Amino acid sequence: MYTKDKKVGEGTFAIVYVGRQAETDRKVAVKMIKVNEFKNGLDMTAIREIKFLQEMRHPNVIELLDVFVADGNINLVLEFLPSDLEMLIRDRSVVFSEADMKSWLLMMLRGVHHCHRNFVLHRDLKPNNMLLAPDGQLKIADFGLARAMALTPYERMTPTVVTRWYRAPELLMGARHYTGAVDVWSLGIIFAELMLRVPYLAGQTDEEQLEITFKALGTPLPSQWKGVDALPEYRKFSTPRHPAPTRQQLQELFSAASDAALDLMCSMIIMDPIKRVTTDEALLAAYFRDAPAPTRTTELPKKS
Amino acid sequence: MVTDADLYRRSSQYQKWSFTKDQLAELLAKPNRNVPPHELALTVQEEQQLILYYAAEQVKSVCQQFKLPSQVRATAISFFRKFYMRYSVMEYHPKLILPTCVFFAAKAENAFMSITTFCDSLAKTEPSQILDLEFLLFKTLEFTATVHNGLRPLHGFFLDMQTVLDTFDRTELCSIHDKAKSLIVDSFVSDVCFLYTPTQIALAALMEVNELAATQYMAQSMDGPNTSLDRLLTLIHGCRQQLVVNLPSQEEVKGISKKLSRYYKDTGSEGPATKKQRTN
Incomplete structure (x- = not known):
């Protein structure tokens, strides 16, 4: 059995306790789902979270340890993860080495690769959903927006997913069909943020x-991205046309990045989702083979 | 190296909802034994007939009414059948469990509709009745809501067959695919989803639709030093034989339904599914 010791957070559909x-x-963290407060019964977000966490078992995905019912509420027992990547990024007293960033990106890619292999799109990857265990392992959390990949291109999907800053261009332009490339984009942007x-x-x-x-990465043209002009919001933003950045401009902005790091980042944020790398390809990138080797998880920087 | 088969073996569908034939038979019969003896009590046989009828005909009609995708129908049938592995129709009347399964499956498969929209179009169904049962349903499903079906592997086979089979043109293969697809969705009524993997079910459906195409395809792409085509074929034939079930006749269903109504009346249940959750 479990104890709930202290309330640590409250969202629209759940209250989180440390226990x-x-x-x-x-x-452990105990997430108590509010059951009787919604006009339409069990909340979709809660159902998705439980549905997908039940299936995802991977060192880089948060582990659902148990589900129990108490006083008519559903309680999810999750591993307790005290910090997240956003806290670390904002903590200016912590210095990241290239090897540290490589280690975090590798763990993020492995976790997302596992989701995609199971035909699951996360659809809300961002630094504060990348939780960090005391032993340094990174764990992807919050499957409240996740869904199964579409079986055919005819299945309509909602483009209003992913927190704005990490949202891929096809979503911003209102695409009704998309793939795992939306998650890869988010990871590319998180890599840039690291x-x-x-x-x-x-x-x-x-x-x-x-x-x-578009200003940062160039306005895509139908000659580079077949069909982009058919997306609902394209026309409005196709002018003025911003040029794509030169390699030199990118090197100036990401001044500490190695060539291999920049290559991988650029391949993850290619505008055309079909040309964007998949997680399989990204995991095989030269960046991960080149020195320095990724920092061992136990030696990664921690919040000061 | 983690294979796709390993991944499937980790799924809740395999871990919690896949059985041997004997295990399944025992699970299906058990709820009936938990009901106290009564002269109007339904037999296991009668219960199964009624469940089959609801799973096939009623789910289809509700899903059609709301134009829900076939994925939702497959999942709803799966939820419905799993519910009656734990409870008897004499404890919870299928009349209410069925719409609850459809409503919940629509949520689980991203086809949400509001409870008022849903109930307005269904006769004699109150939102509170469904919302009360939704939690019990999810709990009975042991909080697992992922239902893998044969549609994804079927789609893969369909793409693959277009390159492997040069004796069939694209129109023929499209028609085979479409027929196999509806067969797979209908097969959720049968026991195959609790006994076989989605891939095996997809192959069995292809076999049922066009034996020649399926056999040729399997011979060309699934025979090799590490696989035994003969063993696979035997397995697929076993699955195929159970793919399509014989539904009870209208008269039979009417008879059983009447008996069930009399049972509810006689045992003093106020009406279907108003009783509180069983505690054991």
């Missing part, structure tokens, strides 16, 4: 987000 597993005294230590593309509105994205 312990009685037999082992292991520290290097810059500030959000890379930080729009204040959805419209501004698309403008900033």
Whole structure:
């Protein structure tokens, strides 16, 4: 059985407590789902979270230890993960080496690769959903927006997913069909943020987000991205046309990045989702073979 | 190296909801034994007939009414059948469990509709009845909501067959695919989903639709030093034989339904599914 010791957070559909597993005294997080508060019954977000966490078992995905019912509420018992990547990025007293960033990116890619292999799109990858275990392992959390990949291109999907700054251009332009490439984009942007230590593309509105994205990476043309002009929001943003950045401009912005790091980042944020690398390809990138080797998880920087 | 087969073996569908034939027979019969003896009590046989009828005909009609995709129908049938592995129709009437399964499956498969929209179009169904049962349903499913079906492997086979089989043109293969697809969705009514993997079910459906195409395809792409085509074929034939079930006749269903109504009346249940959760 489990104890709920202290309330640590409350969202629209759940209250999170820190607690312990009685037999082992292991520290756990207990997420209590509010059951009776919604007009339409169990909340979709909660159902998705439970549905996908039940299936995902991977060192880089948060582990669902148990589900129990108490007082008519559903309680999810999750591993207790005290910090996240966003906290570290914002903590200016912590210095990241290239090997550290490589280690985190590798763990993120492995976790997302596992999701995609299971035909699951996460759809909300961002630094504060990358939780960090005391032993340095990175664990992808929050499957409240996840869904199964579409079986055919005819299945309509909603483009209003992913936190704005990490949202791929096809989503910003209102695509009704998309793939794992949306998650790869988010990881590419998180990679950029690890290097810059500030959000890379930080729009204040959805419209501004698309403008900033095009300004930074170039306005895509139908000759480079077949069919982009058929996306609902393309026309509005196709002029003025921003040129793609030169390699030199990117090197100036990401001044500490190696060539291999820049190559991998660029391949993850190619505008055309079909040309963007997959997680399989990204994991085989030269970046991960080149020195320095990724930092061992136990030796990664921790929050000061 | 983690193979795709390893991944499937880690799924809740394999871990919690896949059985041997004997295990399944025992699970299906057990809820009936838990009901106290009564002269109007349904037999296991009668229960199964009624469940089959609801799973096939009623789920289809509700899903058609709301134009829900076939994926939702497959998942709803799966939820419905799993529910009655734990409870008897004499404890919870299928009339209410069925719409609850469809409503919940729509949520689980990204085809959400509001409870008022849903109930407005269904006769004699109150939102509160469904919302009360939704939690019990999810709990009975042991909080697992992923239902793997043969549609994904079928799609893969369909793409692959277009390159491997040069004796069939694309129109023929499309028609084979479409027929196999509806067969797979209908097969959720049968026991195959609790006994075989989605890939095996997809192959069995192809075999049922066009034996020649399926056999040729399997011979050309699944025979090799490390696989035994003969063993695979035997397995697929076993699955194929159980793919299509014989539904009870209208009269039979009517008879059983009447008996069930009399049972509810006689045992003093106020109506279907108003009883509180069983505690054991």
